[in-house]
Amino acid sequence: MQKRSEETRAKIMSVALEMFARQGYDATSVADICREAGVSKGAFYHHFPTKQDIFLALLRGWLSDLDAQLDALLQGADSVPKGLVSVAGATRGVLKAAEGRQLFLMEFWVQASRHPEVWEAAIAPYRHYQQMFANVIQRGIDAGVIQPVDADTAGRTIVALALGLLLQAWFDPEGAAWDKTAVQSMLMLMRGLEKKTL
Amino acid sequence: MQKRSEETRAKIMSVALEMFARQGYDATSVADICREAGVSKGAFYHHFPTKQDIFLALLRGWLSDLDAQLDALLQGADSVPKGLVSVAGATRGVLKAAEGRQLFLMEFWVQASRHPEVWEAAIAPYRHYQQMFANVIQRGIDAGVIQPVDADTAGRTIVALALGLLLQAWFDPEGAAWDKTAVQSMLMLMRGLEKKTL
Amino acid sequence: MQKRSEETRAKIMSVALEMFARQGYDATSVADICREAGVSKGAFYHHFPTKQDIFLALLRGWLSDLDAQLDALLQGADSVPKGLVSVAGATRGVLKAAEGRQLFLMEFWVQASRHPEVWEAAIAPYRHYQQMFANVIQRGIDAGVIQPVDADTAGRTIVALALGLLLQAWFDPEGAAWDKTAVQSMLMLMRGLEKKTL
């Protein structure tokens, strides 16, 4: 029956995700994953031809998850370009989506820099998000509520802020209430973008 | 004479830095480093007790470099809190300082998340910079040229922006003129911080 | 219906034979065979209890083929002991029979040296042929056309010559026209065996 197979595969993936996130890709051996998942190496290599392959599979899943979440979040912002705060709120979504998987994110970047296929998988969605933000901004400009800045640059700026906060939240979790900091930061930036209405 | 010894050590370090940056920490073997540096493994272990140790040594050097560069840059901003643009310019310095060593930076973060000693070495300077920016902001607030925001949060925001730009510049170098983008981004943020003089 | 089954079995065997011959027994995995034959591993193990077993099955078939061919060839020689050249011609048959399967032959010997069952299967026919040649020689001696040598030794000598040529032809195919060399060689030997009629 195929149910069993699917379960095994899922188990392996979830374990692998967690271990990659906790110990990193290189430090996690296939044997580790198998032991933790309670399967044999035979089972592992039945489902994934290579250690790299499970990483890519994980990555794919993770990106599509993120995609869904962000798309949903931006629905609201999309329709209310004047309420820039909603954009600020959206960034919280980005952080949430990455919650507890930051190390995996790092690993992913590191791998991306070395393996073209991974890079491909990484760069596309990144540009996608940047574009989404740029679109929102552009609409705001057209509507006359945002300064006439370069929308692309603004998009990149928003992404940069989100990424930077993500990173800080990761390597200094106790340093601040990152949740609130995210909102505040984004507000500061938004304030710089909105048209001064006297 | 110790000259020879010093040279060997330096050679090893420079090779190691480059290889870590290009291939990553785990993917770079001690043997690789030795071959490239033209020394024996014995020589390597004569100078560094452990592979980790050379990494830390490298890290220390790198951080102190960065420190010096940033301190110099912030001298100006420090004394001219009203010219917030100078702060924007300073972020360019951060990018410059990391030029071509981003992968090493990533490795460093990854390692930091796992080894307390590394984390220690990483978190301290990070907080240092954040504090510097916060100070500049605070002075601006006191002088009445900046909105009465929370200075710490503003500091974190600036650092976040810098980090985020660094990251983007790294994994999508062709995506934009990051140099200029950095300045523009910072200006947008600054605009949100400054007091509306109207 | 069993037709399907028989076909599958035959397909597996033919693929296995070719792969063993080309890559050797150890270097050919069951998975390789299955992939090439277009069947699942389950199917393989349904037909053959073990990898060794398919080898033995193949071997058995191969030997009985060889047997048939040689027996046919020696019919002639048997009845014309004075025409020693026909014996020479027979050796060509040996070479022909092994055409393109030398590596399998080698594998077979190697396996034989380690597994008694295989050895059993190998040594019997070998002695059979040697005996056939010895018989022909003995008849020649009785008929007075061949020197009074030890017939067994002569038989072994003929077999040796055939084997040696086979081997050379295998690992240095371009080295000579082995076809003709075989005949010439055998003639030289025959000349040493025949009674000097002068």
Place this chain on the structure above:
Amino acid sequence: MQKRSEETRAKIMSVALEMFARQGYDATSVADICREAGVSKGAFYHHFPTKQDIFLALLRGWLSDLDAQLDALLQGADSVPKGLVSVAGATRGVLKAAEGRQLFLMEFWVQASRHPEVWEAAIAPYRHYQQMFANVIQRGIDAGVIQPVDADTAGRTIVALALGLLLQAWFDPEGAAWDKTAVQSMLMLMRGLEKKTL
């Protein structure tokens, strides 16, 4: 000191030779060799980059041994082309030289058929011997003691006989007194080559 190193290397080689000969190349794992030799895997790979490499090293040594032995043996035959029996005796040398290493010889051929480098190492000496025998024969022809046959073919025939006997002696050791059989066989052939002095 380098003495230790040399000893370790020699120990590894001798153990490997024996195990390859007894169990075959594929069936002998590096771990087996190490255990038997009482060294660590690290030591093994310090001396030999690859499992294949130790095989080649062994092969090289074996061939040069054989070379030396045969050269010495053919010295006599060389100078006494009329005493063809000495050539017959020489073949005994070939058998002696291979004593107890036949399986290694087989392995070697099997490997040769798959790895060009091995084949290279194998084919050269083989042609060398064939040539030596051919030379002896040619001299005999020139001296008028041997039939005007094609010397090359005769050389190949002698080699074939030697190989064939070697093989039979290996897979049916009890079948005959191969020592004496070798001499008898060679005499039969020689008889066919020599000029009928009548």
Place this chain on the structure above:
DNA sequence: ACCTGCGGGACGCCCCGTTAGT
């Protein structure tokens, strides 16, 4: 009866970071 997918472990080769002995 025939065939399939899945799973199980045991190893195989290679390499890695490191310590002893000069």
Place this chain on the structure above:
DNA sequence: ACTAACGGGGCGTCCCGCAGGT
């Protein structure tokens, strides 16, 4: 400063049972 040796894994693969479907 350097060569030799050391173990301990790492990844990938192999040969092979079962449970299940057709």
